Amino acid sequence: MATAVESALREALAGPAPGAAALCALRDALAAAGGEAAPGPRERERLGALLRSLAAAAAAGPEEPAGPWRSCFAEAPPGLALSALLGALGEPRGAAPRAGAGLRALLEELERLVRGRLAAVLGELCQPRGAAELGAGLLGAVVALPERLSSGLQGGLQGGLPALFLPQNYFPLLAAAIVEALHEVAAALRGGSDCSISFLSHVLGKVCVRGRQKEILSVLVPRLADLTKSDCIWQRICWRLVECVPDRCMEAVVLGFVQRAPGADVLSRLLGNLVVKNKHAQFVVTQKFFLLQYGYTVLQELLETWSSSSAVKHSPPEQQEYISKAILICLSHLKDSEIESCRQELLTSMMEGVKCHLDSSLPQIRRLGMIVAESISSKINTDGPVLKFQYEEDDEARELKSLLVQAPSFCVPSVPDDSRKEKADAALPSASESNGKSHTAAAHVVSDEESDTELDSDDDLTPYDMSEDKELKTKAPVYIRDCIEVLTGSEDVDKWEATVKALESLVRKNPAATREVSVELAKILLHLEEKTCIEGFAELRQRAQVAVLTVDPIPVAQYLTSQFYSLNYSLRQRMDILDVLVLAARELSCPKVHGKTKHVEKPCVQLLPASDSSKDWRRIVDERIKSKTRRFAKGPSQVQVASGPNEFNSVAGHFFFPLLQNFDRPLSTFDLLGEDHFVLGRLVHTLAVLLYLAVNTTAVTAMGKALMEFVWALRFHTDSYVRQGLLSCISSMLLSVPAEHLLNNMTEELLETQSWLGDVVEKDPDGDCRRLALQNLLLMENLKKKLNKTVPS
Amino acid sequence: MAAPPPDPQFVLRGTSAAVHTLHFSCGGQEPDVPVLFSGSENGLIHVWNLKTHRVDKALDGHGRKSVCWVETMDGKDRLLSQGRDQKICLWDLAEGRASVTDSVFTENVGFCRCSLLKVAEGRWLMAMAAKALDEVQVLELPSKTSVCTLKPEAGAKLGMPMCLKLWQINCGSQPLLLAGYENGSVVLWNLSMGKVLSQLFCHQEPVMSLDFDSEKAKGISGSSERVLSIWSLNEQQNLQVHTTHRLVNSGISDITIRPDKKILATAGWDHRIRVFGWKKMKPLAVLDYHTATVHCVSFSDHKNPSERLLAAGSKDHRISIWSIYTQT
16 A cells, blocks of 8 residues: 555656645545555655645645645644644745735644644654654654744734644643543553653653643643553553653653642652652752652751751751751651651751751741751650740741641541530530539528528628629839839749839839939849749830839949840840840930930830841831931931930940940850850841930940941851841941041041942842842942032032 | 629819828708818818819818828817828818918827817817827817827837727716727727726737727727728727638728718728628628729718718729718
8 A cells, every 4th residue: 555655656746746636646545545554764755745845835825725735634644744734834934924825724734633633643653663753853843833833923824823822722732632642552552562652751841841831731640640540551651751751851840740749649659759760850859849759868868958057057048948848748758667767867967957046046047947846856756755945826837837747638527526516515505504503502502601691690781792802913012122122032923023014114203213223123134034924024024124224324234234244144134135225225315205204106116026126126227227318318307306315425335335345255155256146146236226326426436436346357257147237237337427427537447348348249148138238338329429519529 | 693882972083182081071050061071192181062072172281291180170160180291280161261270290200190089068189199209199179288198118119109099988988099009009098097008919010090989899900911800898998809800902091980880991902992880890892993092981970871971082082972871
């Protein structure tokens, strides 16, 4: 039969344009040959050439060529027909495209082909003897069909392309065709013959790498998931399909599978042991998105990253959160036996990891560390004591924890639920009954007693209801000295609580009495530990401290600043000192109404919900910078605020300078430049705020200069929180110190700082640092402009 | 279910200072308006018209120092007031006047309220804390002659007198003085001999207030503690503890037995007024209106029992007037 085709071909190719009769003969011969006896290579070549010339003729001509040429395409082997059609359609046109009827006819033919015989194209190429050279060309054609058509026919066609050739329609179709082809392959395999699906894998890979995973895999994955459910041939086909994907496309394909697979079990069914077989896939799955593949090695690597202090220091928080999530998921998949075998390693890395996480100055990273450590410890200590940290339970924490529980299998245990409810219902009446009984019994007793007393008494007075007569809450002491007594020695918990609550107002009401004992009181408050669980204890204590400090600023500030560098304080106490200094400075520098201590806003609300004040610090500094920046542009602000003497003026130095003195002298328990960098960060922020608040005071220039030196010494600190503080210091300095003073006394330093800021803007790994540095540079620019304006040179 | 405690019948506001003492004068005949005298921390004595519930007069005679005691002598025209300026003033309020006609300089710096007893027509005895810290002096009014000075024996260690109550068994008999002291004891003094008749150690803390019912020979005292102490005087003029009553909250600043001896009221540091049946110390009511310590309680001297009132003055600047157990 091949000979019939061959002779028909020879005849058709004889003339410059094949005649209608020749084409008819060819078509008949093709139809007779059918799909099964594919022509030999020579015939294929000739047929291909013929088809190409037919297609080219149709595309070039304004009219549709007459004759049965269409049916030639329909009967020709689909691969050949497809490549010929695409070749003609995709040809780049030079001048204005001619939208002829021939072109449309070609498109129609292509559409028919794609609709009906795409699977055949693919199936053809799955045959072991599928022509490799053809495959390479077709691969591109199949994958890029929509793009080629649209670019080839750009605007050349009225009414646009048929909807079929839009990517969102074409790729699902392609997926269906792949499935169909796979069906064929499966049938062939069952029949014992050999098949190769590498072409399909390549198609899949290319489509995915071109970003069409969604379209193709949303059809393919569910079908495959369905088919592989029980059929091992299909499973093998599917594994093979993914395995044969070229390496460079592997990530895209696997990612698509992972995203679309409805669950871990389905995914593992689809991918098989791909991860083990294919190095690249292994890398992709375990390193890039180690989701759901839960070998212990993965966990181990994750934990290694998690517990490495340099990773914690240098990688952005989002990545760390991702790693933590992955660890939690891995943990949830670890089986008891696996845990048994690696308990020791888990423990070691947990210890290391939690250490460097808790060391971090960013609250969210500390919390991540806590959550992960808690989870690991609860996994490895099933019976022993487990780690327990204190952190705020918010949505994020809950989300993280929910990862620990393996996704449930979506079957709601309705029956036990109901029965439980019934039980509860059943239990309820009996309980209420018994309650009722006991009530009535009690009532009886009471009335008995009452009648007794009434019988006893010859008073004819009926008492009123006295059930409301409860014990009054303990009264707070009214004198400062009483407070000291209670806080230092009292065993009465109620009294102690009442004192803590009343102290701030007491101090503010009695400034004279407070001054007599101010330092003693400051000392007590600094050492005050929470005896009972009072709501907002830290805030109460802090407010009292602030009150004492504002009432008697100099001695108390001297005391507090001296204690900051003393031995034997906890970090909490040292940070308290800083916070209190800032809040008091703020209060002192705010203008007051009629000399009364009536502050415009409550300081603590804005500044310090103790736990993550760092954000607030930053926010405040940012806001200030922002507002200030605007002011420079618009000229002095118009709003007249309440005026009064700045009480901070005379005391600013006492707040500020002692804090600068000893930062580089490590104590045995406290090393600012070493591991206590979190306190250093707070210190730096504190100094920034103090300097900002010292605006318009006489000491501000000296303060600015001192702070500049301090910043210079620390500018390459590794902790980003410290660096942020340093940058805030610069901002404060630029904003607070008068411009003339800046230029006269600190020109050198300013220039150095400017170049440092430039470096930070370019190189700093922390985004906030870069932003702050940029703001500083802007401030400097503004300063320069302003000076130029005032002193025209 | 017992009825809920009543609300105050009305409340007098406007002293603009803590109220430390109250005294009714409602015994007059018809055209006379019932009045309530109140002494407050800012040194003013307000005369409240109980018909209009308004201040008729505000008397300023204690140099803006707290007024701790007011008492009338025969009707509402003559008023005695004691202030922290160490003076006791006699006011003439008749016919719209408001002048101090006489005064006594006590030289005492304590808080002890005086006690007045009419011993005969136109003759009164007044007990007051004297210059020496532990002494009590009794004067005869209106002559201001000293009747006696009651000085505890050396080593008695009573401390300052905290509250006083002059009384006599019946008209014409020997007047006696009950005094509560700083060390928590109640002492019965014989005035004519200036001797201690009996001493009862009934509190751990200074006695803040006491009242005595001469008919039943039974008295009650309160301190900063959580108990009321009820004691009695036997035939041999010995004081003995009768019973104690435990309170919900500690601290009593004033105790008054109603003139008809049926009920008594206490002013509590817990902002509450407590009413008890006097016979058995049966708790009758807890009146919870004030928002600060109640400093004083006083019963009115209405002739008609149904009109009788109870007044309480508090640190919250208010005077609450209650009508309670008026039918018995």
